[in-house]
Amino acid sequence: xxxxxxxxxxxxxxxxxxxxxxxxxxxxxxxxxxxxxxxxxxxxxxxxxxxxxxxxxxxxxxxxxxxxxxxxxxxxxxxxxxxxxxxxxxxxxxxxxxxxxxxxxxxxxxxxxxxxxxxxxxxxxxxxxxxxxxxxxxxxxxxxxxxxxxxxxxxxxxxxxxxxxxxxxxxxxxxxxxxxxxxxxxxxxxxxxxxxxxxxxxxxxxxxxxxxxxxxxxxxxxxxxxxxxxxxxxxxxxxxxxxxxxxxxxxxxxxxxxxxxxxxxxxxxxxxxxxxxxxxxxxxxxxxxxxxxxxxxxxxxxxxxxxxxxxxxxxxxxxxxxxxxxxxxxxx
Amino acid sequence: xxxxxxxxxxxxxxxxxxxxxxxxxxxxxxxxxxxxxxxxxxxxxxxxxxxxxxxxxxxxxxxxxxxxxxxxxxxxxxxxxxxxxxxxxxxxxxxxxxxxxxxxxxxxxxxxxxxxxxxxxxxxxxxxxxxxxxxxxxxxxxxxxxxxxxxxxxxxxxxxxxxxxxxxxxxxxxxxxxxxxxxxxxxxxxxxxxxxxxxxxxxxxxxxxxxxxxxxxxxxxxxxxxxxxxxxxxxxxxxxxxxxxxxxxxxxxxxxxxxxxxxxxxxxxxxxxxxxxxxxxxxxxxxxxxxxxxxxxxxxxxxxxxxxxxxxxxxxxxxxxxxxxxxxxxxx
Numbered sequence: 001x002x003x004x005x006x007x008x009x010x011x012x013x014x015x016x017x018x019x020x021x022x023x024x025x026x027x028x029x030x031x032x033x034x035x036x037x038x039x040x041x042x043x044x045x046x047x048x049x050x051x052x053x054x055x056x057x058x059x060x061x062x063x064x065x066x067x068x069x070x071x072x073x074x075x076x077x078x079x080x081x082x083x084x085x086x087x088x089x090x091x092x093x094x095x096x097x098x099x100x101x102x103x104x105x106x107x108x109x110x111x112x113x114x115x116x117x118x119x120x121x122x123x124x125x126x127x128x129x130x131x132x133x134x135x136x137x138x139x140x141x142x143x144x145x146x147x148x149x150x151x152x153x154x155x156x157x158x159x160x161x162x163x164x165x166x167x168x169x170x171x172x173x174x175x176x177x178x179x180x181x182x183x184x185x186x187x188x189x190x191x192x193x194x195x196x197x198x199x200x201x202x203x204x205x206x207x208x209x210x211x212x213x214x215x216x217x218x219x220x221x222x223x224x225x226x227x228x229x230x231x232x233x234x235x236x237x238x239x240x241x242x243x244x245x246x247x248x249x250x251x252x253x254x255x256x257x258x259x260x261x262x263x264x265x266x267x268x269x270x271x272x273x274x275x276x277x278x279x280x281x282x283x284x285x286x287x288x289x290x291x292x293x294x295x296x297x298x299x300x301x302x303x304x305x306x307x308x309x310x311x312x313x314x315x316x317x318x319x320x321x322x323x324x325x326x327x328x329x330x331x332x
Numbered sequence: 333x334x335x336x337x338x339x340x341x342x343x344x345x346x347x348x349x350x351x352x353x354x355x356x357x358x359x360x361x362x363x364x365x366x367x368x369x370x371x372x373x374x375x376x377x378x379x380x381x382x383x384x385x386x387x388x389x390x391x392x393x394x395x396x397x398x399x400x401x402x403x404x405x406x407x408x409x410x411x412x413x414x415x416x417x418x419x420x421x422x423x424x425x426x427x428x429x430x431x432x433x434x435x436x437x438x439x440x441x442x443x444x445x446x447x448x449x450x451x452x453x454x455x456x457x458x459x460x461x462x463x464x465x466x467x468x469x470x471x472x473x474x475x476x477x478x479x480x481x482x483x484x485x486x487x488x489x490x491x492x493x494x495x496x497x498x499x500x501x502x503x504x505x506x507x508x509x510x511x512x513x514x515x516x517x518x519x520x521x522x523x524x525x526x527x528x529x530x531x532x533x534x535x536x537x538x539x540x541x542x543x544x545x546x547x548x549x550x551x552x553x554x555x556x557x558x559x560x561x562x563x564x565x566x567x568x569x570x571x572x573x574x575x576x577x578x579x580x581x582x583x584x585x586x587x588x589x590x591x592x593x594x595x596x597x598x599x600x601x602x603x604x605x606x607x608x609x610x611x612x613x614x615x616x617x618x619x620x621x622x623x624x625x626x627x628x629x630x631x632x633x634x635x636x637x638x639x640x641x642x643x644x645x646x647x648x649x650x651x652x653x654x655x656x657x658x659x660x661x662x663x664x
Contacts, residue, residue: 289654
């Protein structure tokens with residue numbers, strides 16, 4: 001990307017659903033160059049009116065649950081229903097190398113060749129916060145480009161579920177039968193965020209076990225406080241491979257949307273999430289700005305030197321630094 | 333905890349290894365009350381000279397890998413070797429409820445009744461950053477109380493591995509045979525941090541599969557860049573249940589320490605980690621301070637209102653807020 005694209009052109013072509021422009025806009029949003037961030041800011045301000053009609057579906061499940069196969073099949077169904085589907089993934093797990101582990105496109109053989117689908121390889125970054133912020137922007141860019149169904153997948157089971165939960169309208173948790181108690185430690189935190197729990201691979205020999213698992217989850221979900229939307233989480237069986245339960249899930253999502261819209265929760269939740277995104281981004285920017293202030297770097301370096309020498313605890317150093325900030329920059 | 337304890341007393345009893353004092357100091361460190369934070373800061377500054385001799389072992393593995401059984405057995409071995417063992421766990425997975433899911437003490441039947449072991453139930457919090465910061469402090473408090481072997485366990489496989497990796501001397505990854513490719517997505521990010529990968533439950537019928545798994549991991553580890561310490565990650569077999577490979581792991585840790593100390597990496601790494609902890613904590617404190625500034629809350633509220641009304645993107649709002657900060661507080 002040598003010269004900076006023209007904002008008007010970029011926006012117009014984005015609205016027209018020009019794929020290379022979308023990809024370019026996403027690359028700009030993922031860039032850390034100041035001029036790119038400035039351009040992205042203006043672009044996203046223009047994108048504000050778009051995406052009101054979109055459905056943002058968060059999808060998670062332990063590795064091996066069959067997320068890719070599910071997305072490949074469910075995405076096809078969405079497209080048959082007339083949707084344009086964008087698939088994004090949050091994957092902060094590979095910290096040192098950055099980037100995603102699996103080639104997302106190869107994971108979804110059918111979707112990846114479907115002209116009504118846009119698959120973006122996982123955003124990556126050194127902090128989950130950075131990844132999440134960029135994913136929020138990518139969602140809005142995809143919506144502006146005319147994708148009305150956004151699938152945000154999380155890889156692995158960890159912090160990223162919370163991030164995805166905070167940027168989607170509905171949070172679908174895929175589970176496996178017979179995964180057993182060894183997953184309790186994970187399930188609980190995630191299950192409390194789930195609007196629906198579906199047992200995937202509920203096919204053939206696995207069907208009976210899946211029915212039992214579904215019953216277990218139905219019981220378990222009763223133990224949790226009702227979700228903030230008032231929606232009672234649903235439990236069902238599905239199979240991405242055998243395309244079981246996909247219609248049922250689609251209907252559930254429509255029911256949810258009707259209910260949430262009627263209650264005003266849908267819009268309220270979107271607003272809440274936008275504010276969350278704001279709170280995360282101003283923190284990041286504030287720090288970037290601080291580092292540009294004269295004296296700050298030096299104060300930071302000095303503190304770090306004292307810590308290196310074992311003279312200062314990080315807690316004491318923190319207090320000292322803030323003292324310096326007050327007098328030096330804030331004149332107080 | 334009605335009245336604030338006396339710092340000198342607290343410190344003296346802590347150095348004497350008085351358990352109730354340690355527990356109280358940890359509770360203070362986990363508290364968010366300003367007076368408790370101030371006391372903790374002073375206390376931790378005094379703890380600075382301690383813990384230089386300690387070994388901080390990070391331990392992780394997917395749920396069900398048998399971490400608790402391993403820790404119970406390995407902790408016993410450490411105590412037989414003359415160590416005093418503290419077991420901590422990072423578990424940010426249960427966001428809404430906070431706290432750990434499993435009763436840590438019941439997970440480790442033998443250690444929990446051993447006078448030379450101290451088991452602290454998982455620190456919890458709304459942000460991983462908060463949990464990590466407190467865990468760093470808890471480590472130093474335990475070391476000051478005379479625990480020279482700190483086991484920091486992570487629950488589940490996600491962001492917290494990175495946090496634990498950044499506060500320990502050695503990162504041990506437990507794996508299971510036949511977990512298969514479905515875990516690749518997770519393994520890579522974690523494996524790249526691992527100083528050693530051990531196949532747990534390598535016993536009975538599982539032995540052959542475990543040997544094959546070990547060979548696979550040895551091969552896989554060759555694909556990664558050498559770890560920053562220059563240490564070549566080792567792969568082995570173990571069983572917490574049958575107490576297999578525990579001596580071998582203990583010897584490996586000693587070899588690592590000799591190597592890392594000789595190279596100066598050991599101390600260097602500790603310093604680097606202390607600075608990391610500092611960088612995380614001053615960011616948190618800066619924000620707390622900002623919120624106490626006149627005008628800041630109002631500016632924040634106004635921006636959030638504009639976002640609610642759909643007039644402002646979070647990116648634009650961020651830029652505006654920083655403008656206001658500059659003029660209002662920094663007079664620039």
